[in-house]
Amino acid sequence: MVVSARGLAAGYGGGADIFSAADLEVGPGCLAGLCGPNGTGKSTFLKLCLGLLRPRQGRITVLGGTPGSRGFKQKLLRIGYVPQNTAGGLLPATVREAVLMGRYGAIGFGRHPARRDRLAADEAMEAAGITGIADSLVRELSGGQTQRVAIARALAMEPELMLLDEPTSNLDREGRIELVRLVKTLGRYRDLTVLLVSHNAETLAECRPIFRFGGGRVEELPLFREGIDG
Amino acid sequence: MVELFSLPFFARAAAALLATGIAFPALGTFILHLELIPARFAVMHASLLGAAAALVFGLDPAPAAMAAAVLAGAAIAVISWRGKVSAGGSLGLIMTLAMGLAFIIFYKGKIHAIEAFNLFWGNVLALTPGDLRLTLAGSGAMVAFIALAYKEIQIVLYDRELAWATGVSARAVYGGIMLLVCVGIAVATRITGALMVDAATILPALAARAAARSFRGLLAWGAFFGVVMNAAGFALAFLLDLPVSPAIIVVGAVVVALARTAPHLRARVLSRRTGR
Numbered sequence: 001m002v003v004s005a006r007g008l009a010a011g012y013g014g015g016a017d018i019f020s021a022a023d024l025e026v027g028p029g030c031l032a033g034l035c036g037p038n039g040t041g042k043s044t045f046l047k048l049c050l051g052l053l054r055p056r057q058g059r060i061t062v063l064g065g066t067p068g069s070r071g072f073k074q075k076l077l078r079i080g081y082v083p084q085n086t087a088g089g090l091l092p093a094t095v096r097e098a099v100l101m102g103r104y105g106a107i108g109f110g111r112h113p114a115r116r117d118r119l120a121a122d123e124a125m126e127a128a129g130i131t132g133i134a135d136s137l138v139r140e141l142s143g144g145q146t147q148r149v150a151i152a153r154a155l156a157m158e159p160e161l162m163l164l165d166e167p168t169s170n171l172d173r174e175g176r177i178e179l180v181r182l183v184k185t186l187g188r189y190r191d192l193t194v195l196l197v198s199h200n201a202e203t204l205a206e207c208r209p210i211f212r213f214g215g216g217r218v219e220e221l222p223l224f225r226e227g228i229d230g
Numbered sequence: 231m232v233e234l235f236s237l238p239f240f241a242r243a244a245a246a247l248l249a250t251g252i253a254f255p256a257l258g259t260f261i262l263h264l265e266l267i268p269a270r271f272a273v274m275h276a277s278l279l280g281a282a283a284a285l286v287f288g289l290d291p292a293p294a295a296m297a298a299a300v301l302a303g304a305a306i307a308v309i310s311w312r313g314k315v316s317a318g319g320s321l322g323l324i325m326t327l328a329m330g331l332a333f334i335i336f337y338k339g340k341i342h343a344i345e346a347f348n349l350f351w352g353n354v355l356a357l358t359p360g361d362l363r364l365t366l367a368g369s370g371a372m373v374a375f376i377a378l379a380y381k382e383i384q385i386v387l388y389d390r391e392l393a394w395a396t397g398v399s400a401r402a403v404y405g406g407i408m409l410l411v412c413v414g415i416a417v418a419t420r421i422t423g424a425l426m427v428d429a430a431t432i433l434p435a436l437a438a439r440a441a442a443r444s445f446r447g448l449l450a451w452g453a454f455f456g457v458v459m460n461a462a463g464f465a466l467a468f469l470l471d472l473p474v475s476p477a478i479i480v481v482g483a484v485v486v487a488l489a490r491t492a493p494h495l496r497a498r499v500l501s502r503r504t505g506r
Contacts, residue, residue, distance in 0.1 A: 050395050076397040091263055091388045092443050101385045105397025110378050
């Protein structure tokens with residue numbers, strides 16, 4: 001399994017658990033959807049996958065490692081993450097620079113990006129359809145374009161697993177269809193596994209399996225499981 | 231004016247202003263982008279506590295103030311990293327606690343508060359050779375750190391969470407930045423005085439923000455504006471018989487205003503021309 005969680009519970013500070021006793025498995029090459037009302041733990045689950053948050057109970061493994069553990073940094077280099085807020089603050093950066101940032105962890109401390117890194121960034125920009133705005137400043141882009149930059153940055157890492165937190169929220173219908181098509185194509189060619197948080201039914205319809213977050217629980221939607229089995 | 235450079239105190243002042251003009255605006259960029267403005271005040275108050283403690287034991291207050299600044303910086307780095315925000319409440323606690331303890335020490339140690347506060351009235355013309363060495367070392371360390379960790383600093387300033395998620399040692403880089411900010415504040419305090427540290431750090435960074443289109447540009451423009459502000463302020467102070475730090479601040483404020491209005495003026499001129 002690429003992502004496996006058993007009896008997982010999570011929360012922030014002294015607050016109650018956002019969810020508990022969550023069991024979840026995602027195999028290689030899957031495009032898994034995470035859905036449910038706001039505040040039910042979808043983004044929190046992605047943070048657990050990255051080690052940005054420690055579970056209160058249970059165990060989670062991602063790409064065979066435990067997020068937050070000492071050796072997990074190497075695994076992070078194989079995970080592309082697109083956060084919900086992709087604006088990148090006030091620091092001026094061109095699209096090209098912002099996409100290249102996806103390679104920084106792999107390049108290593110004190111080293112400069114090599115030709116291979118620049119090529120990977122160029123390919124990612126092309127895949128995300130933003131080559132034409134490569135020299136524009138990220139802070140001057142629209143919400144949809146900024147999201148594409150974030151997706152390109154994740155792709156530039158040449159990941160095995162992508163965690164996309166509502167990547168279609170700022171896209172129009174065509175943009176959403178295009179993005180899902182892109183992710184599915186990459187999944188096929190690169191054996192990429194994707195965890196995608198979305199509220200959009202059309203986007204979720206492309207996902208197998210789908211996990212619904214809500215009421216402090218996480219459940220796999222049976223309708224889709226039957227669909228696959230059938 | 232050239233013969234003034236043969237005077238040791240004047241040459242030391244000029245060298246310190248040149249070094250800090252180049253290096254310290256980067257600190258301003260860090261402070262602005264990581265929302266460390268409240269942290270900067272907390273560090274200053276903690277260094278007052280360090281100075282007070284040193285005076286009780288008859289020690290040199292300057293190194294003690296710097297050590298306290300670094301310790302406070304470490305605490306702030308932990309608090310603000312966890313919060314992913316400027317951690318205003320915790321910083322307020324550090325700030326007021328440090329001041330409270332410092333005044334207890336003044337009272338119980340029978341120290342005149344003015345002795346400790348003297349540290350905070352910096353004077354670039356009163357720098358000792360030791361102060362200059364410390365300033366040059368601090369400035370050199372900043373430039374070296376930025377050169378070595380350029381891309382890591384860039385992504386941490388861009389988005390800390392993203393930096394972590396891409397496998398960058400974001401927490402270590404953030405700690406390094408905090409350490410530099412603390413050392414920088416302590417050094418700048420000797421030069422400009424605590425209340426005018428912004429003259430060396432934030433004003434040139436603000437001007438650079440208006441002109442730059444990349445992180446590299448922010449650093450380069452910051453260094454340019456830093457040197458211009460320091461040199462012009464220093465010259466103005468001598469020509470008009472003004473104190474140096476306030477003169478640098480006044481020049482800095484004018485430069486920031488010009489840098490911010492210049493793009494708007496340029497756009498207006500261009501639109502008028504195209505309108506014709």
